[in-house]
Amino acid sequence: MKAVDTAYAVVRESIFAGRFSPGDRITEQEVVELAGVSRTPVREALRRLQSQGLVEMQPNLGAVVTNWSSEDAEEIFELRAMLECFATRLAGERITVEHLERMRKLATAQLEEVRRKTPDLDRIAELNNQFHQELYAAAGNRRLNRILISLIEPTLVIRTFQHYSDEALRRSARQHLEIVELLESADAEGAEAVMRTHVLAARHEFRHNA
Amino acid sequence: MKAVDTAYAVVRESIFAGRFSPGDRITEQEVVELAGVSRTPVREALRRLQSQGLVEMQPNLGAVVTNWSSEDAEEIFELRAMLECFATRLAGERITVEHLERMRKLATAQLEEVRRKTPDLDRIAELNNQFHQELYAAAGNRRLNRILISLIEPTLVIRTFQHYSDEALRRSARQHLEIVELLESADAEGAEAVMRTHVLAARHEFRHNA
DNA sequence: CAGTTCAAGATTGTATACAATCGACCCAGG
DNA sequence: CCTGGGTCGATTGTATACAATCTTGAACTG
Structure with a gap:
């Protein structure tokens, strides 16, 4: 399994399991430690999650778990x-x-x-x-x-x-x-x-x- | 303008202008030379183009301009x-x-x-x-x-x-x-x-x- | 005391080096 | 001549180092 896939899976599961709550900020470093891969695939995984609407990316601020109104x-x-x-x-x-x-x-x-x-x-x-x-x-x-x-x-x-x-x-x-x-x-x-x-x-x- | 944005704009324009045709493979190196940025933002730009359906990414092969049937x-x-x-x-x-x-x-x-x-x-x-x-x-x-x-x-x-x-x-x-x-x-x-x-x-x- | 400024740390953005993988080509053997 | 296998170059995937930017908080000023 490629590094980007493990990073993606780890964050996704964490969100669904409630370990990340809506509004929480997810830093790349956190994911690096959770998934055991480097920042490059982590960044890619977060962008993927963004395009699926699970997180929102803010420039220079990173990923925030989407909060649904x-x-x-x-x-x-x-x-x-x-x-x-x-x-x-x-x-x-x-x-x-x-x-x-x-x-x-x-x-x-x-x-x-x-x-x-x-x-x-x-x-x-x-x-x-x-x-x-x-x-x-x-x-x-x-x-x-x-x-x-x-x-x-x-x-x-x-x-x-x-x-x-x-x-x-x-x-x-x-x-x-x-x-x-x-x-x-x-x-x-x-x-x-x-x-x-x-x-x-x-x-x-x-x-x-x- | 951030590097990723210039890379994105360059590829996008190239596709719309017909310099890349449907079916053409776009290597990261090409975009690096066209846009004058490094591979990291290029990769991110290509993923963005993928999520918009303008290119398709094949594992270990890279981006191909989408061909519409x-x-x-x-x-x-x-x-x-x-x-x-x-x-x-x-x-x-x-x-x-x-x-x-x-x-x-x-x-x-x-x-x-x-x-x-x-x-x-x-x-x-x-x-x-x-x-x-x-x-x-x-x-x-x-x-x-x-x-x-x-x-x-x-x-x-x-x-x-x-x-x-x-x-x-x-x-x-x-x-x-x-x-x-x-x-x-x-x-x-x-x-x-x-x-x-x-x-x-x-x-x-x-x-x-x- | 409220508001401001600025510096330090943390975090994201980018560049580059290295590893893994794929594809084309060549060559040997049938 | 055709087929199979292997090597080499090219390309993508990943790691890490460096630059830019933002947040925080404390010192300073009115």
């Missing part, structure tokens, strides 16, 4: 509502049985997980994430894929599912399965509608809890 | 049709008189330019670009702004307007003015419809000429 969240949900629907519509035209199978597996696994007595929220987040990524891939527009990932990635820091009620968790998982089934029956319009509901519900949860 | 163009127009309409809708809700004034000025200037005997295609491209950017700003969603810029920037290399007929040039400029006037009369829906036509016309021109 409620306006940022509104912007993101506004765009997601539009783009995820669009992705669903495209998927409706182009999706293959392989994609559908994987999506069904993911949705089913998520549904099982949310029905446990003490659901593993991290696992749910991971399954949820994979489901959406599979859908983007099925849509077959690489740029749309990239855009949606760049929109969603930074919000994973907030760990939305931690604030979901059990009922919201279950509804979310059920909607995934619904989307799969509607796509299987070639009802792109229906799938798109469920997806819109799905994203707007996420926004609702976010507004009321975070 | 017709599939890429379809993807981009597909997304633009959606996102520019969305931007227009948002602008309809939030636009200020200052934005409208600037947009009217830009549209008028463009209309004058296309009516000259020998229109300056580079100036038209510049005015066109500024008009769209002004609209994105008026939409008030910074991420949407960023996304649209990242979609359009790489396509500027192709110099679309070079292939437009006089009639297409004029229609394009007229549509800009129409959009301004519809936004002024608070007819967001109408403005959105014209914008859709506008983007689809651009796709049409592209398909038949490039």
Whole structure:
């Protein structure tokens, strides 16, 4: 593994694990010590994190972990509502049985997980994430894929599912399965509608809890 | 001006000026000599160009000027049709008189330019670009702004307007003015419809000429 | 005491040296 | 003639040294 990749992974994990909090400044020297590589790859890794929106770079000041305001969240949900629907519509035209199978597996696994007595929220987040990524891939527009990932990635820091009620968790998982089934029956319009509901519900949860 | 900025500007200009063509490999040493800075800022500049989609980085091989296939163009127009309409809708809700004034000025200037005997295609491209950017700003969603810029920037290399007929040039400029006037009369829906036509016309021109 | 100036330390920006990797070319062997 | 392997040059990847810039804080002044 290249030095830049380890530096990137170390910082990224530290942010997701909460060891760096939004607003914290990350000095290059810190990362050098954490990752055990020199400053050159560290700088490159930080720029990569910047282009993904996880940190912001200020000239001569370095990296600061991005701090999300409620306006940022509104912007993101506004765009997601539009783009995820669009992705669903495209998927409706182009999706293959392989994609559908994987999506069904993911949705089913998520549904099982949310029905446990003490659901593993991290696992749910991971399954949820994979489901959406599979859908983007099925849509077959690489740029749309990239855009949606760049929109969603930074919000994973907030760990939305931690604030979901059990009922919201279950509804979310059920909607995934619904989307799969509607796509299987070639009802792109229906799938798109469920997806819109799905994203707007996420926004609702976010507004009321975070 | 910082070294990284000069390196960035030099490569960017070289690409737009056609001194680097799509598919060309750009070695760091070349840029060092062109820009007169060391390799460190050159590398950073190339990564920046990568994140904007102007070049692609291959491990241990370096930067290659991005080569656009017709599939890429379809993807981009597909997304633009959606996102520019969305931007227009948002602008309809939030636009200020200052934005409208600037947009009217830009549209008028463009209309004058296309009516000259020998229109300056580079100036038209510049005015066109500024008009769209002004609209994105008026939409008030910074991420949407960023996304649209990242979609359009790489396509500027192709110099679309070079292939437009006089009639297409004029229609394009007229549509800009129409959009301004519809936004002024608070007819967001109408403005959105014209914008859709506008983007689809651009796709049409592209398909038949490039 | 508040505000300002300036110097020292810390941090980022840049240059350069060294290591690792890739690709082209040459040459031997079939 | 063609193929496989290996060496060498070129290029990217990384480390480190040096320069520029910013922050901090303490001394100084009104």
